[in-house]
Amino acid sequence: MQATEADIKETVKDYILSEFLPGESPDALDDSTLLITSGVLDSIATVKIVSFLEEKYGIELEAHELSPEYLNTLSDIARLVTARIAPK
Amino acid sequence: MSPIPAKADVVVIGGGPAGSTAANLLAQKGYDVVLLEKTTHPRVTVGESLLPHFWKYLDALGAADDIRDAAFVKKSGGTAVWRGMVRQMRLMDFGYSRPPLHVERGEFDHILLKVAERMGVKVFERVVARKIASNGSQRRVSYGNLETGEEAEITCRFIVDGSGQTGVIANQLGFREFDRDLRFMSVWGYFENGDYAAQGGLVCPMEKRYEIPPTTVQAGIGDWGWCWHIPQKESTSVGLVLALSQQAEFKARGANLEERFLEGCRRAPVVGELLRDATLVPDALYGIRDFAYHPTQLAGEGWYLVGDAAAFVDPINSAGVLTAFYTGSAAAACVDGSLKNESRIDYYTKVYSRLVRPRLTLFRLSALPEGQNTYQEDYQIALKAARLDSAVEQELLMVQTRLTDRSLNLAPLVAIDSGLAYNTHSNRYKENIQLTRLDSDEPFPAPVAGLQSVA
Known part of the structure; x- marks a missing residue:
């Protein structure tokens, strides 16, 4: 079954919390928390998140998509991944 | 000293902060990493003022306690x-909750190298890397062992070049350009x-x-x-x-x-x-x-340039060691991604350049004397790095450059993107101190x- 946007948001949230915010309460992140522009994630973290997404969902992203435009919130990330999983 | 292995997943050239960082992070991921250092630590090197965001890199390296215990001078x-x-x-x-430091780089770099070794990196000192070669997915690094006089090579999948000013790969491939403005x-x-x-x-x-x-x-x-x-x-x-x-x-x-x-x-x-x-x-x-120099290419077929081996500018903004940590960490993330999925090698090469080139360009602009930039396209390139920095890092860079007159070089960035934090709170300094x-x-x-x- 294909992952829904809600599943993706949950999975990515868990990943971010364990990888970049150990010890932080899950309440610290919601769908619209600004991840990159507020400094939660630095640019190297975005590389790791994209590696994680590629491995997890079997998708491929482009180098130029590593930007706040596509990855700044959990909602942005879920939208990007859903669009890429969708049948071509 | 155990013998230098003939094979590794990754060979890192140079045991300064950039090389130690990449090697440490890759060893933590479970890869077999060999690091070749031509001198013996502690070695003499300059560049001693560290801005407080370097602590986040030490956390990732598992080196924060070691550096704290070394009791370097805290600066304000x-x-x-x-x-x-x-x-x-x-x-x-x-x-910032943790202090910026003034460090003796000989001691500081030696601690980082010892921590890398603790994380599983196989470190060999007095071994000088000579040349690299590439054949399909296989890389080779030839080296000279200064202790034994032996000349040999290591086969590996990736090479991270942190050889500093020497620039083993950049010089071999002719990628180093000296900066006519600096x-x-x-x-x-x-x-x-x-x-x-x-x-x-x-x-x-x-x-x-x-x-x-x-x-x-x-x-x-x-x-x-x-x-x-x-x-x-x-x-x-x-x-x-x-x-x-x-x-x-x-x-x-x-x-x-x-x-x-x-x-x-x-x-x-x-x-x-x-x-x-x-x-x-x-x-x-x-x-x-x-x-001052910069490379025409930052990464290629199975290799990455990190720290001063990539580029060097006027050290006015205390960014040298931070750039070493940043490029070392970025290279480690890219090598890790490439080793997990070899079909994505080109993608990670591009990603590395997209992360590092704008950052080097931003530091170059912020270090140049007023009005001295002959590369006009730099403003658009630097903007990409500026937009990825957190608001506090953007602001800090602006305040640093306003202490001198180098901020004038960043003014065009603000003109292109008024959303940058460069122009908020940048009065966080006092003028005309007696x-x-x-x-x-x-x-x-x-x-x-x-x-x-x-x-």
Whole structure:
């Protein structure tokens, strides 16, 4: 079954919390928390998140998509991944 | 010493902060990493002022406790003496909870290398990497073992080049371009005793350095040159950075390098006064010239350039070690991704360039003397890095560059994107500080406005 946007948001949230915010309460992140522009994630973290997404969902992203435009919130990330999983 | 293996997943060239960082992070991921270092640590190297965001890299490396235990001098911020004006900034005002440091790089780099070894990196000192070769998905690094005289090679899948100014890969492949806008020479040495500048315009004797944290002093010399003053555990690092056009005058100031250096320091505003009762550590003067360069390519078929092996600019913004940590971490993330999925090697090569090139460009712009940039496309490239930095890092860079006159080079960025934090809160520094000696109401001699060159 294909992952829904809600599943993706949950999975990515868990990943971010364990990888970049150990010890932080899950309440610290919601769908619209600004991840990159507020400094939660630095640019190297975005590389790791994209590696994680590629491995997890079997998708491929482009180098130029590593930007706040596509990855700044959990909602942005879920939208990007859903669009890429969708049948071509 | 165990024998150097014939095979590894990754070979890292160079055991400075950039090489140690990449090697450490990849070993933590479980890869087989061999690091070749041509010297023996601790080795002499310059670049001692560290901004507080370096701690997040130490956390990732598992080195934060080791560095804390080394008890380096904590600094509080910066003092700039520029065109007759004294300005001070406090790093605490930016919300950092851990202190910026002044470190002896020999000791600092040695600790990082030992931590990398603890994480599983196989470190070999006195082994000089000579050339790289590529064949399909296989890479080879040929090396000379300076202990045994043996010449041999290691087969691996990826190479991270952190060989500093030597630039093993960049020189072999002809990727290094010297920067025609940053034609400088630098001479530096170490002083014992003397005074330092603390917050609030206070001038203190060296024995107070653990009680009243020092600032890093930067004093402008003429339109282009400047001088640094960095108090450390035992001595103070002082260096002159001069435009090549100031060189003739510098040379005329003494019979030998030591005399010229002492005279240059004595004439630097404020720094000259701080060093009035200080003594130069003998036989420890260093110099380089024409040192700024950048690569035409940052990563390629199975290799990545990190730290100074990639690029070097004027060290005015204390960004050298941070850039080493950043590029070392970025290369480790890219090599890890490539090793997990070899069909994505090209993607990670592109990703690395997209992350690192704008950042190097941003530092270059922020280090250039006012109005001295012949690469107009740089503003658009630097903007990409500026947008990825957190608001506090953006703001810090702006405040640093406003202490001197280098912020004028960043003004076009704000014009392109008014959303950058560069223009908010950037009044977090105090102007026209009156310097006064501790336990005295006597004002320190004011810097002279409009200093001409070294004179």
